[in-house]
Amino acid sequence: MKSALVIYWSKTGNTEKVAFAVKEGLEKAGVKVAVKKPEEAADGDFFDYDLVCVGSPSLEWHPAKPLADFLKSRLSNYRTQGQVKVGAPKVPGKNALIFCTYSGPHTGLNEATPAVKYMGQFFEHIGFTIIDEWYVLSEFHGWEEGNIKGRMGDIRGKPTEEDLLRIRKDAEVIAAKLN
Numbered sequence: 001m002k003s004a005l006v007i008y009w010s011k012t013g014n015t016e017k018v019a020f021a022v023k024e025g026l027e028k029a030g031v032k033v034a035v036k037k038p039e040e041a042a043d044g045d046f047f048d049y050d051l052v053c054v055g056s057p058s059l060e061w062h063p064a065k066p067l068a069d070f071l072k073s074r075l076s077n078y079r080t081q082g083q084v085k086v087g088a089p090k091v092p093g094k095n096a097l098i099f100c101t102y103s104g105p106h107t108g109l110n111e112a113t114p115a116v117k118y119m120g121q122f123f124e125h126i127g128f129t130i131i132d133e134w135y136v137l138s139e140f141h142g143w144e145e146g147n148i149k150g151r152m153g154d155i156r157g158k159p160t161e162e163d164l165l166r167i168r169k170d171a172e173v174i175a176a177k178l179n
């Protein structure tokens with residue numbers, strides 16, 4: 001049985017919804033899934049899983065600080081153990097899915113891309129394959145103007161049930177790709 005770890009941070013609930021949709025989709029495809037927040041995953045080893053999924057909101061086009069701090073700390077441990085190697089050789093069977101929720105009120109997708117690329121580097125540096133990167137357009141809770149007049153149009157209510165259904169299905173597709 002394949003196994004996955006989903007680690008996420010969420011302030012207003014959007015990323016949490018996506019994290020659980022990922023979990024449900026993977027489970028439907030027969031993957032054993034653990035879901036954790038950074039503070040619950042401190043001692044875990046990414047190499048214990050076939051797939052590690054990491055999700056954050058984009059905050060000033062960065063991942064949330066608790067998640068970034070967690071990833072930095074894990075990478076530091078792996079470096080000490082000699083697992084950060086020149087050329088970052090791939091470790092067979094180790095995959096990462098990076099996802100972020102974002103509202104893009106000013107410059108759209110461009111203000112989410114750096115967060116996802118940054119998170120992905122922690123995994124590529126230890127030889128994981130980035131199996132996919134997901135950008136989930138989501139409501140900016142508490143900022144009406146940003147929800148209606150921003151670069152991405154009217155984003156109120158996102159992610160919708162339909163969006164979450166698609167994410168569950170996409171997670172099933174990811175599960176089928178695990179080797």
Ligand SMILES: Cc1cc2nc3c(=O)[nH]c(=O)nc-3n(C[C@H](O)[C@H](O)[C@H](O)COP(=O)(O)O)c2cc1C
Pocket residue numbers: 009010011012013014015016056057058059060061062101102103104105108111112138139140141
């Ligand atoms: C302080 C703050 C900064 C944000 N910065 C960005 C940003 O740079 N780019 C973006 O697309 N959305 C930005 N957002 C919107 C959030 O990324 C978006 O609403 C996200 O879905 C929130 O996730 P959460 O509900 O899991 O906390 C920001 C929101 C807050 C509160």
